[in-house]
Amino acid sequence: MPVRADSGTSRPLRADAQRNRDAILDAARETFEAEGVLAPLDGIALRAGVGNATLYRNFPTRDDLLAAVLQTNTAAALEEAAELARTLPPREALAEWLVRMAWQMRIWHDLPYCLSTACVDPDSPLTATRSPLLDRTGVLLDQAKRTGDARGAVTAEEVFELVTTLSWGVDRFGDDEQAARRRVGLATAGLFTEPVR
Known part of the structure:
Protein backbone atom coordinates (compact mmCIF):
# COMPACT_ATOMS: atom_id res chain seq x y z
CA MET A 1 0.00 0.00 0.00
CA PRO A 2 1.51 3.36 -0.95
CA VAL A 3 2.64 5.70 1.80
CA ARG A 4 0.45 8.75 2.09
CA ALA A 5 1.87 12.15 1.32
CA ASP A 6 3.65 13.85 4.21
CA SER A 7 1.41 16.91 4.00
CA GLY A 8 -1.30 15.05 5.92
CA THR A 9 -3.66 14.83 2.95
CA SER A 10 -5.48 11.59 2.24
CA ARG A 11 -4.08 11.22 -1.27
CA PRO A 12 -1.50 8.45 -1.75
CA LEU A 13 1.81 9.31 -3.35
CA ARG A 14 2.11 8.99 -7.12
CA ALA A 15 4.07 5.94 -8.25
CA ASP A 16 7.16 7.97 -9.19
CA ALA A 17 7.04 9.90 -5.92
CA GLN A 18 6.72 6.65 -3.98
CA ARG A 19 9.74 5.23 -5.84
CA ASN A 20 11.76 8.33 -4.96
CA ARG A 21 10.76 8.09 -1.32
CA ASP A 22 11.62 4.39 -1.16
CA ALA A 23 14.98 5.03 -2.87
CA ILE A 24 15.79 7.75 -0.34
CA LEU A 25 14.93 5.49 2.60
CA ASP A 26 17.03 2.62 1.19
CA ALA A 27 19.96 4.96 0.53
CA ALA A 28 19.66 6.49 3.99
CA ARG A 29 19.68 3.08 5.68
CA GLU A 30 22.79 2.03 3.71
CA THR A 31 24.52 5.34 4.43
CA PHE A 32 23.68 5.30 8.14
CA GLU A 33 25.02 1.76 8.42
CA ALA A 34 28.26 2.68 6.66
CA GLU A 35 28.90 6.22 7.92
CA GLY A 36 26.60 6.87 10.88
CA VAL A 37 23.48 8.97 11.19
CA LEU A 38 25.31 12.30 10.89
CA ALA A 39 26.50 11.50 7.35
CA PRO A 40 25.91 14.30 4.81
CA LEU A 41 22.39 14.30 3.42
CA ASP A 42 23.70 15.34 0.00
CA GLY A 43 25.43 11.96 -0.23
CA ILE A 44 22.17 10.18 0.56
CA ALA A 45 20.40 12.05 -2.23
CA LEU A 46 23.19 11.15 -4.63
CA ARG A 47 23.06 7.48 -3.62
CA ALA A 48 19.29 7.49 -4.07
CA GLY A 49 19.58 9.04 -7.52
CA VAL A 50 17.45 12.05 -6.64
CA GLY A 51 18.10 15.75 -6.28
CA ASN A 52 18.50 17.48 -2.94
CA ALA A 53 15.14 19.21 -3.44
CA THR A 54 13.39 15.82 -3.72
CA LEU A 55 15.05 14.58 -0.55
CA TYR A 56 14.07 17.69 1.42
CA ARG A 57 10.54 17.69 0.01
CA ASN A 58 10.07 14.19 1.44
CA PHE A 59 12.14 14.70 4.59
CA PRO A 60 12.61 18.35 5.55
CA THR A 61 15.16 17.57 8.31
CA ARG A 62 17.67 14.86 9.16
Missing part, protein backbone atom coordinates in the same frame (compact mmCIF):
# COMPACT_ATOMS: atom_id res chain seq x y z
CA ASP A 63 15.48 13.79 12.07
CA ASP A 64 12.49 13.36 9.74
CA LEU A 65 14.56 11.03 7.58
CA LEU A 66 16.04 9.16 10.53
CA ALA A 67 12.62 8.68 12.13
CA ALA A 68 11.23 7.23 8.89
CA VAL A 69 14.16 4.82 8.55
CA LEU A 70 13.79 3.72 12.17
CA GLN A 71 10.07 2.86 11.92
CA THR A 72 10.76 -0.75 10.96
CA ASN A 73 13.36 -1.18 13.70
CA THR A 74 11.03 0.24 16.33
CA ALA A 75 8.15 -2.03 15.34
CA ALA A 76 10.40 -5.09 15.55
CA ALA A 77 11.76 -4.02 18.95
CA LEU A 78 8.26 -3.60 20.37
CA GLU A 79 7.34 -7.09 19.20
CA GLU A 80 10.44 -8.43 20.95
CA ALA A 81 9.46 -6.65 24.16
CA ALA A 82 5.99 -8.15 24.07
CA GLU A 83 7.50 -11.60 23.57
CA LEU A 84 9.86 -11.10 26.51
CA ALA A 85 6.95 -10.08 28.74
CA ARG A 86 5.03 -13.22 27.72
CA THR A 87 7.87 -15.70 28.13
CA LEU A 88 10.09 -14.48 30.98
CA PRO A 89 9.57 -13.50 34.61
CA PRO A 90 9.44 -9.69 35.07
CA ARG A 91 13.02 -9.31 36.34
CA GLU A 92 14.53 -11.30 33.46
CA ALA A 93 12.23 -9.67 30.91
CA LEU A 94 13.32 -6.17 31.93
CA ALA A 95 17.01 -7.09 32.09
CA GLU A 96 16.91 -8.67 28.64
CA TRP A 97 14.98 -5.71 27.18
CA LEU A 98 17.66 -3.30 28.43
CA VAL A 99 20.39 -5.37 26.81
CA ARG A 100 18.53 -5.61 23.52
CA MET A 101 17.74 -1.90 23.45
CA ALA A 102 21.35 -0.93 24.05
CA TRP A 103 22.49 -3.37 21.38
CA GLN A 104 19.93 -2.18 18.83
CA MET A 105 20.54 1.53 19.43
CA ARG A 106 24.22 1.07 18.73
CA ILE A 107 23.57 -0.05 15.13
CA TRP A 108 24.50 3.31 13.61
CA HIS A 109 27.13 5.74 14.89
CA ASP A 110 25.63 8.72 16.73
CA LEU A 111 22.09 7.30 16.86
CA PRO A 112 22.09 7.53 20.70
CA TYR A 113 23.02 11.20 20.38
CA CYS A 114 20.15 11.87 17.97
CA LEU A 115 17.63 9.98 20.11
CA SER A 116 18.73 11.92 23.19
CA THR A 117 17.76 15.18 21.47
CA ALA A 118 14.15 14.02 21.51
CA CYS A 119 14.33 14.12 25.33
CA VAL A 120 14.53 17.90 25.31
CA ASP A 121 12.55 18.61 22.15
CA PRO A 122 9.04 17.15 22.24
CA ASP A 123 8.46 18.44 18.69
CA SER A 124 11.35 16.38 17.33
CA PRO A 125 10.32 13.85 14.66
CA LEU A 126 12.29 11.30 16.67
CA THR A 127 9.85 11.60 19.56
CA ALA A 128 7.55 9.24 17.67
CA THR A 129 10.40 6.72 17.55
CA ARG A 130 11.54 7.22 21.13
CA SER A 131 8.14 7.36 22.86
CA PRO A 132 6.98 3.77 22.15
CA LEU A 133 10.34 2.43 23.36
CA LEU A 134 10.11 4.55 26.50
CA ASP A 135 6.53 3.40 27.09
CA ARG A 136 7.50 -0.26 26.70
CA THR A 137 10.38 0.25 29.11
CA GLY A 138 7.89 1.69 31.59
CA VAL A 139 5.57 -1.31 31.25
CA LEU A 140 8.37 -3.81 31.86
CA LEU A 141 9.76 -1.71 34.71
CA ASP A 142 6.34 -1.50 36.39
CA GLN A 143 5.91 -5.27 36.12
CA ALA A 144 9.29 -5.79 37.77
CA LYS A 145 8.39 -3.30 40.50
CA ARG A 146 5.14 -5.12 41.23
CA THR A 147 7.03 -8.37 41.84
CA GLY A 148 9.61 -6.58 44.01
CA ASP A 149 12.40 -7.12 41.48
CA ALA A 150 13.04 -3.46 40.59
CA ARG A 151 13.53 -0.46 42.83
CA GLY A 152 10.42 1.67 43.20
CA ALA A 153 12.12 5.06 43.00
CA VAL A 154 13.51 4.49 39.49
CA THR A 155 11.58 5.98 36.56
CA ALA A 156 11.26 4.69 33.01
CA GLU A 157 12.77 7.95 31.75
CA GLU A 158 15.89 7.44 33.89
CA VAL A 159 16.25 3.85 32.72
CA PHE A 160 15.82 4.80 29.06
CA GLU A 161 18.39 7.59 29.35
CA LEU A 162 20.83 5.17 30.98
CA VAL A 163 20.40 2.61 28.20
CA THR A 164 20.82 5.32 25.56
CA THR A 165 24.10 6.31 27.22
CA LEU A 166 25.21 2.69 27.40
CA SER A 167 24.48 2.13 23.72
CA TRP A 168 26.86 5.00 22.92
CA GLY A 169 29.55 3.19 24.92
CA VAL A 170 28.79 -0.14 23.25
CA ASP A 171 29.30 1.54 19.89
CA ARG A 172 32.38 3.57 20.77
CA PHE A 173 34.19 0.73 22.53
CA GLY A 174 33.36 -1.70 19.73
CA ASP A 175 31.66 -4.23 22.00
CA ASP A 176 30.57 -7.53 20.56
CA GLU A 177 27.22 -8.80 21.81
CA GLN A 178 28.70 -10.61 24.80
CA ALA A 179 30.69 -7.55 25.90
CA ALA A 180 27.62 -5.36 25.44
CA ARG A 181 25.58 -7.72 27.59
CA ARG A 182 28.18 -7.52 30.35
CA ARG A 183 28.42 -3.71 30.10
CA VAL A 184 24.66 -3.27 30.38
CA GLY A 185 24.38 -5.80 33.19
CA LEU A 186 27.05 -4.05 35.26
CA ALA A 187 25.62 -0.59 34.66
CA THR A 188 22.00 -1.50 35.40
CA ALA A 189 22.63 -3.74 38.43
CA GLY A 190 21.52 -0.98 40.81
CA LEU A 191 18.10 -0.91 39.18
CA PHE A 192 17.25 -4.33 40.55
CA THR A 193 16.63 -5.45 44.10
CA GLU A 194 18.75 -8.24 45.49
CA PRO A 195 17.33 -11.62 44.43
CA VAL A 196 16.00 -13.87 47.16
CA ARG A 197 18.51 -16.63 47.88
Whole structure:
Protein backbone atom coordinates (compact mmCIF):
# COMPACT_ATOMS: atom_id res chain seq x y z
CA MET A 1 0.00 0.00 0.00
CA PRO A 2 1.51 3.36 -0.95
CA VAL A 3 2.64 5.70 1.80
CA ARG A 4 0.45 8.75 2.09
CA ALA A 5 1.87 12.15 1.32
CA ASP A 6 3.65 13.85 4.21
CA SER A 7 1.41 16.91 4.00
CA GLY A 8 -1.30 15.05 5.92
CA THR A 9 -3.66 14.83 2.95
CA SER A 10 -5.48 11.59 2.24
CA ARG A 11 -4.08 11.22 -1.27
CA PRO A 12 -1.50 8.45 -1.75
CA LEU A 13 1.81 9.31 -3.35
CA ARG A 14 2.11 8.99 -7.12
CA ALA A 15 4.07 5.94 -8.25
CA ASP A 16 7.16 7.97 -9.19
CA ALA A 17 7.04 9.90 -5.92
CA GLN A 18 6.72 6.65 -3.98
CA ARG A 19 9.74 5.23 -5.84
CA ASN A 20 11.76 8.33 -4.96
CA ARG A 21 10.76 8.09 -1.32
CA ASP A 22 11.62 4.39 -1.16
CA ALA A 23 14.98 5.03 -2.87
CA ILE A 24 15.79 7.75 -0.34
CA LEU A 25 14.93 5.49 2.60
CA ASP A 26 17.03 2.62 1.19
CA ALA A 27 19.96 4.96 0.53
CA ALA A 28 19.66 6.49 3.99
CA ARG A 29 19.68 3.08 5.68
CA GLU A 30 22.79 2.03 3.71
CA THR A 31 24.52 5.34 4.43
CA PHE A 32 23.68 5.30 8.14
CA GLU A 33 25.02 1.76 8.42
CA ALA A 34 28.26 2.68 6.66
CA GLU A 35 28.90 6.22 7.92
CA GLY A 36 26.60 6.87 10.88
CA VAL A 37 23.48 8.97 11.19
CA LEU A 38 25.31 12.30 10.89
CA ALA A 39 26.50 11.50 7.35
CA PRO A 40 25.91 14.30 4.81
CA LEU A 41 22.39 14.30 3.42
CA ASP A 42 23.70 15.34 0.00
CA GLY A 43 25.43 11.96 -0.23
CA ILE A 44 22.17 10.18 0.56
CA ALA A 45 20.40 12.05 -2.23
CA LEU A 46 23.19 11.15 -4.63
CA ARG A 47 23.06 7.48 -3.62
CA ALA A 48 19.29 7.49 -4.07
CA GLY A 49 19.58 9.04 -7.52
CA VAL A 50 17.45 12.05 -6.64
CA GLY A 51 18.10 15.75 -6.28
CA ASN A 52 18.50 17.48 -2.94
CA ALA A 53 15.14 19.21 -3.44
CA THR A 54 13.39 15.82 -3.72
CA LEU A 55 15.05 14.58 -0.55
CA TYR A 56 14.07 17.69 1.42
CA ARG A 57 10.54 17.69 0.01
CA ASN A 58 10.07 14.19 1.44
CA PHE A 59 12.14 14.70 4.59
CA PRO A 60 12.61 18.35 5.55
CA THR A 61 15.16 17.57 8.31
CA ARG A 62 17.67 14.86 9.16
CA ASP A 63 15.48 13.79 12.07
CA ASP A 64 12.49 13.36 9.74
CA LEU A 65 14.56 11.03 7.58
CA LEU A 66 16.04 9.16 10.53
CA ALA A 67 12.62 8.68 12.13
CA ALA A 68 11.23 7.23 8.89
CA VAL A 69 14.16 4.82 8.55
CA LEU A 70 13.79 3.72 12.17
CA GLN A 71 10.07 2.86 11.92
CA THR A 72 10.76 -0.75 10.96
CA ASN A 73 13.36 -1.18 13.70
CA THR A 74 11.03 0.24 16.33
CA ALA A 75 8.15 -2.03 15.34
CA ALA A 76 10.40 -5.09 15.55
CA ALA A 77 11.76 -4.02 18.95
CA LEU A 78 8.26 -3.60 20.37
CA GLU A 79 7.34 -7.09 19.20
CA GLU A 80 10.44 -8.43 20.95
CA ALA A 81 9.46 -6.65 24.16
CA ALA A 82 5.99 -8.15 24.07
CA GLU A 83 7.50 -11.60 23.57
CA LEU A 84 9.86 -11.10 26.51
CA ALA A 85 6.95 -10.08 28.74
CA ARG A 86 5.03 -13.22 27.72
CA THR A 87 7.87 -15.70 28.13
CA LEU A 88 10.09 -14.48 30.98
CA PRO A 89 9.57 -13.50 34.61
CA PRO A 90 9.44 -9.69 35.07
CA ARG A 91 13.02 -9.31 36.34
CA GLU A 92 14.53 -11.30 33.46
CA ALA A 93 12.23 -9.67 30.91
CA LEU A 94 13.32 -6.17 31.93
CA ALA A 95 17.01 -7.09 32.09
CA GLU A 96 16.91 -8.67 28.64
CA TRP A 97 14.98 -5.71 27.18
CA LEU A 98 17.66 -3.30 28.43
CA VAL A 99 20.39 -5.37 26.81
CA ARG A 100 18.53 -5.61 23.52
CA MET A 101 17.74 -1.90 23.45
CA ALA A 102 21.35 -0.93 24.05
CA TRP A 103 22.49 -3.37 21.38
CA GLN A 104 19.93 -2.18 18.83
CA MET A 105 20.54 1.53 19.43
CA ARG A 106 24.22 1.07 18.73
CA ILE A 107 23.57 -0.05 15.13
CA TRP A 108 24.50 3.31 13.61
CA HIS A 109 27.13 5.74 14.89
CA ASP A 110 25.63 8.72 16.73
CA LEU A 111 22.09 7.30 16.86
CA PRO A 112 22.09 7.53 20.70
CA TYR A 113 23.02 11.20 20.38
CA CYS A 114 20.15 11.87 17.97
CA LEU A 115 17.63 9.98 20.11
CA SER A 116 18.73 11.92 23.19
CA THR A 117 17.76 15.18 21.47
CA ALA A 118 14.15 14.02 21.51
CA CYS A 119 14.33 14.12 25.33
CA VAL A 120 14.53 17.90 25.31
CA ASP A 121 12.55 18.61 22.15
CA PRO A 122 9.04 17.15 22.24
CA ASP A 123 8.46 18.44 18.69
CA SER A 124 11.35 16.38 17.33
CA PRO A 125 10.32 13.85 14.66
CA LEU A 126 12.29 11.30 16.67
CA THR A 127 9.85 11.60 19.56
CA ALA A 128 7.55 9.24 17.67
CA THR A 129 10.40 6.72 17.55
CA ARG A 130 11.54 7.22 21.13
CA SER A 131 8.14 7.36 22.86
CA PRO A 132 6.98 3.77 22.15
CA LEU A 133 10.34 2.43 23.36
CA LEU A 134 10.11 4.55 26.50
CA ASP A 135 6.53 3.40 27.09
CA ARG A 136 7.50 -0.26 26.70
CA THR A 137 10.38 0.25 29.11
CA GLY A 138 7.89 1.69 31.59
CA VAL A 139 5.57 -1.31 31.25
CA LEU A 140 8.37 -3.81 31.86
CA LEU A 141 9.76 -1.71 34.71
CA ASP A 142 6.34 -1.50 36.39
CA GLN A 143 5.91 -5.27 36.12
CA ALA A 144 9.29 -5.79 37.77
CA LYS A 145 8.39 -3.30 40.50
CA ARG A 146 5.14 -5.12 41.23
CA THR A 147 7.03 -8.37 41.84
CA GLY A 148 9.61 -6.58 44.01
CA ASP A 149 12.40 -7.12 41.48
CA ALA A 150 13.04 -3.46 40.59
CA ARG A 151 13.53 -0.46 42.83
CA GLY A 152 10.42 1.67 43.20
CA ALA A 153 12.12 5.06 43.00
CA VAL A 154 13.51 4.49 39.49
CA THR A 155 11.58 5.98 36.56
CA ALA A 156 11.26 4.69 33.01
CA GLU A 157 12.77 7.95 31.75
CA GLU A 158 15.89 7.44 33.89
CA VAL A 159 16.25 3.85 32.72
CA PHE A 160 15.82 4.80 29.06
CA GLU A 161 18.39 7.59 29.35
CA LEU A 162 20.83 5.17 30.98
CA VAL A 163 20.40 2.61 28.20
CA THR A 164 20.82 5.32 25.56
CA THR A 165 24.10 6.31 27.22
CA LEU A 166 25.21 2.69 27.40
CA SER A 167 24.48 2.13 23.72
CA TRP A 168 26.86 5.00 22.92
CA GLY A 169 29.55 3.19 24.92
CA VAL A 170 28.79 -0.14 23.25
CA ASP A 171 29.30 1.54 19.89
CA ARG A 172 32.38 3.57 20.77
CA PHE A 173 34.19 0.73 22.53
CA GLY A 174 33.36 -1.70 19.73
CA ASP A 175 31.66 -4.23 22.00
CA ASP A 176 30.57 -7.53 20.56
CA GLU A 177 27.22 -8.80 21.81
CA GLN A 178 28.70 -10.61 24.80
CA ALA A 179 30.69 -7.55 25.90
CA ALA A 180 27.62 -5.36 25.44
CA ARG A 181 25.58 -7.72 27.59
CA ARG A 182 28.18 -7.52 30.35
CA ARG A 183 28.42 -3.71 30.10
CA VAL A 184 24.66 -3.27 30.38
CA GLY A 185 24.38 -5.80 33.19
CA LEU A 186 27.05 -4.05 35.26
CA ALA A 187 25.62 -0.59 34.66
CA THR A 188 22.00 -1.50 35.40
CA ALA A 189 22.63 -3.74 38.43
CA GLY A 190 21.52 -0.98 40.81
CA LEU A 191 18.10 -0.91 39.18
CA PHE A 192 17.25 -4.33 40.55
CA THR A 193 16.63 -5.45 44.10
CA GLU A 194 18.75 -8.24 45.49
CA PRO A 195 17.33 -11.62 44.43
CA VAL A 196 16.00 -13.87 47.16
CA ARG A 197 18.51 -16.63 47.88
